[in-house]
Amino acid sequence: MQFDEAPLSIYLHIPFCHVRCGYCAFNTYTDLDDLIPAYVNALRHELEIIAANNPHQETHTLYFGGGTPSLLTAHQFERLLLTISREFKLSDDMEISLEANPDDLSFEYLRDLRALGCNRLSIGMQSANADILHLYDRRHDLQKVSDAVAAARKAQFENLNLDVIFGAPGEALADWRPTVDALMAFAPDHVSMYGLELKGGTDLRQRVDRGELPRPDDDVFADMYEYAAEVFERHGYVQYEISNWRRDAKQCRHNLQYWRNLPYIGLGAGAHGFAGGLRYSTITAPQRYIAALADSAAGALEFPLTPAVAKHRVVSRADDLYETIMMGLRLTREGINRSRFSARFGQDFVAMFPEAVERLGALGLIHVGEDRVRLGSAGRLLSNGIIREFVDGIMA
Secondary structure (H helix, E strand, O other): OOHHHOOEEEEEEEOEEOOOOOOOOOOOEEOOHHHHHHHHHHHHHHHHHHHHOOOOOOEEEEEEEEOOHHHOOHHHHHHHHHHHHHHOOEEEEEEEEEEEOHHHOOHHHHHHHHHHOOOEEEEEEEOOOHHHHHHOOOOOOHHHHHHHHHHHHHOOOOOEEEEEEEOOOOOOHHHHHHHHHHHHHHOOOEEEEEEOOOOOOOHHHHHHHOOOOOOOOHHHHHHHHHHHHHHHHHOOOEEEEOOEEEOOOOOOHHHHHHHOOOOEEEEOOOOEEEEOOEEEEEOOOHHHHHHHHOOOOOOOOOOOOOOOEEEEEEOOHHHHHHHHHHHHOOOOOOOEEHHHHHHHHOOOHHHHOHHHHHHHHHOOOEEEOOOEEEEOHHHOOOHHHHHHHHHOOOOO
């Protein structure tokens, strides 16, 4: 499939939270729940504006991220989904994903969401360790995760993801093993496992910088990753991205759209999008986002711009090359598809980077096949450095 023939994906950002997690650097807000009804109306209007100029024939994935999407009522999801189904041509096998906190999920709520067409659920488990959950400012415990998984299965969600985070300050491999064991006991269809990133401005980063918490150890970090990866493999999970494993054919098709550097539109406060040759971001503050869309007419701006877009830039060939390589090498099985790469950039990947390919291949850090270039197993913990070998010169 060529870039300009790819179906579209839609991301809707729900920026509201009851509590801001200590590691979170996303565009999220607490104590603004009273804005949710007006925010849903603004999202519906932004969808209508986007749809008025949408050149794509088909939309195949929809993702509600946050923040905490599960703070919306089933009726609010219904209104959004009715707008989307009316304004966009949806594929027959549409993937509709929803991020959720365990303590928001009753059987009745999930049953209603499933009846609306939501067919993929991503639950933020994060850890089985009560002390680490407290450190992260999470509101749930392991029993809440167990209850949420049971409710999701009863509501007939057959594509269930659990998110976990490793590498908390002071967390040892012995602390991490029970989380991996609990995760496998829940038998999700998909696992997303992320190493903790101490991003600037977050509460955890400030506490580590002040010396209140120990700085995570890189060697322990690597041991945790490798331990979990081995356990996942023994339980029949296939790794398809550096941080993601799946059973059967339950890979997240929406996230594959990002990793393949294919077009998606981002709507809502603080969303990002890539379509129509542009990368863009929207107004971050929910109040300003709502105001920007209050009196806006459809059709006034070219796709994918809306009155809520704060910044946009034309994607240059160098930008596109950089982003295609950076994202594609995260796909541990697929990697850089050489034929798609050649069709997009007019040159084979190996021919474009012969020295780096030869050097990294000789070290076993990448595998070079006739149809793809991908990371070797030894390269997965070194992926950032390997990606820099290819992209540093592009943006110079």
